[in-house]
Amino acid sequence: MILAVASGKGGTGKTTIATNLARCLGSRAQLIDCDVEEPNAHLFLKPVIERVTEVSLPVPEVDLSRCTYCGKCAEFCRFSAIVVVGKEVLSFPEMCHGCGGCGLVCPEKAIGESPRVLGVLEEGVAHGVAFVHGRLRVGEAMSPPLIRAARRLARADRIVIIDAPPGTSCPVITAVRDTDYCVMVTEPTPFGINDLILAVEVVRSLGVPHGVVVNRSDLDSEELHELCRREGLPILLEVPEDRGIAEAYSRGEMVVDVYPGYRWEFLNLYQRIRIELARAKAQGSSRVGQARGL
C-alpha cells in the first residue's frame, strides 16, 4: 500500500504526520520523503544513511567537429535549451528536459549526452523504518525527475508513506499520482481552508481516495468542518495546538516520543485509512467522477 501525505499549504504538519505514522508502524513501514526541495523527515526520524546515489538528467553535448550549425536542434527544442548563433552552439543545460529530441533530429549525429546532476537519493534505516529521500541540488529548478527516482525505490513488502511537497503543481502530482490513498493535512485558518480546496481539486483529478487531518484543531474549525461535510471529506484525525508538541518539534523530537499516548492515535489513523480505502474500493472509483466539483 502506498499512502501520500500532502497539503496545499506548507507548514501544516505533513512531515509530523508522515514521520510519526511511520515510526508507529516500525519495520512494516517505508518512508519516502518526496519534498526534495526542502526534505525534513530525516531531521525527525534520524536515519542511518547507508547508500547515496546521484540522480541526473541527460543533457546535450555537441561534438563541434561534426556540427554544421544547421540549427535543426535549436529549431526542435521546445525549451530553448539549445541555440545556434552563427558558428556557435549555446546550450543551457538548466533549461533542458532531457527529452533527447535534439540528438534525434541532428542530421550529422553530432549531439551526444552528458549528465546534469539534479540531486541525490539517500537511503537508510530509522528504528526499523526503511527510509528514502531525495535532495535537490541548490540552484536546480526541476524536481519531478528526482521525485520519480525516489518513488522507484518504493518497496512492495512495506506500507509506503510518501511525504509530499506543498503546493498544487507538478511536484505534488509526481508525488501523489498512482498512490492508494492521500492524507491531506490542513489547519482551520482561511489560508489552510483555501489551500485545502485547491489540493482536493488536484487529488480528485488524480482519482486518489483521500481524507483530512486537522492540525491546530482548537482554533475555531466550524468552517472547515462544514467544508468537509459538504464535500464528503472524512476527517481522519484532529490534533489540537500544544506548546509541548511545538517545542518538541522545534528540537526535532517526535510527537510519539514526547507523548507516548499519541501512538494509539497514529495507529488509529492507519486503521481509519484502511477502512476508508476499503470503502473507496467498494464504491469503485465513483469519486473520480466528481472531479472538479468544488
Place this chain on the structure above:
Amino acid sequence: MRLPREVVIISGKGGTGKTTIAACFAALAESKVLADADVDAADLFILLKPRVRRQEEFRSGHKAWLDPGLCTQCGQCVELCRAGAISKDFRIDPVGCEGCAVCAHFCPAGAIEMRQCVCGQWFVSDTVYGPFVHARLGAGEENSGKLVTLVRHEARIIAEERKLDWIIVDGPPGIGCPVISSVTGASAVLIVTEPTVSGIHDMKRVAELAAHFRVPAAVCINKWDINAEAAEEIALFCQRQGIPLAGRIPYDREVARALVQRRILVEHDPTGRASGEIKLIWDRVRSMAVGSA
C-alpha cells in the same frame, strides 16, 4: 528616472509566515504594487480583498494529442518518449507529458499534434493598499515558474507606468523552479524562518539559493521565543554567512486572531508585539533594498 525596487518574501519551509509578513509590508510601504508569486497556493488575496480589474488566461507550454483515427500503432512514440507518458495502448497521459514534441515529430503517420495548454489565469486587481497582480495555476499544471515570471513582469510594468517605488512580492515555498523565478533579479529577498530544526534546515538551503543567484538576502525569525536556543543558532549562522538579521518576531496570539478575521496584522493590532517588530523589519529591509539597487 528612479526604478522601482522589488522585495520578495520567501522561506524555504512553508507555513513560516510569508503571507502574513507580505501583507503587513503591503500596508506599511508607501507607493507600491503588490504581487503574489505563490501561484500554486495563492493566499495573499484573502487579506488584500482585491477587486479584479483585468483577467487573462495563462497559456504556456504544449501537450501532445494523439488522433486514434490516424495512429497505426507502430510503437515509435512509446519507444522515444523518455517521460514515459505514452502507454502501450497508445494513450497519452497529459500529466506525464512534458511537451517536448519528440513523439509528434517522429510519428510516421502524423497522428500526433502539439496543442497549447491553458494552465491558469492571472489578474490585475485594485486593493485599498494599491494595485495587485495575482494568479491561479490550474490544478496540477506545469510552468509555475513561467507564471511567476509573468506576474512579476506585470507588477513591474504597473510600477513603472504609475511611478511607484516598491514591488512587494509574496513568494512560494521551496527552492525549485517557482522560487528561482521569484528571486532572480530582485532588489532584496527577505527569508522568513522559524526556530525549529526544519525551519533552520530549509532556511540554509534557500539562503544558499539567494547567494547562488546573487540576490541580497536578509533573514527574520518568526516566533523566535518558541525556541530561543534555535533562534540563537539562526542568528549565529547569519552572522557567519554575512546575512543581515532583519528582526525577531515574538510569538503573539494576535497573529492567529488577525488571520482568522482575515485582517492584516499591523492593522488588526497596530501596537502589538509582533506588529511592532514587523514595522522595524520593514524599515530595515527597505534600507537594504535601497542600498542594493
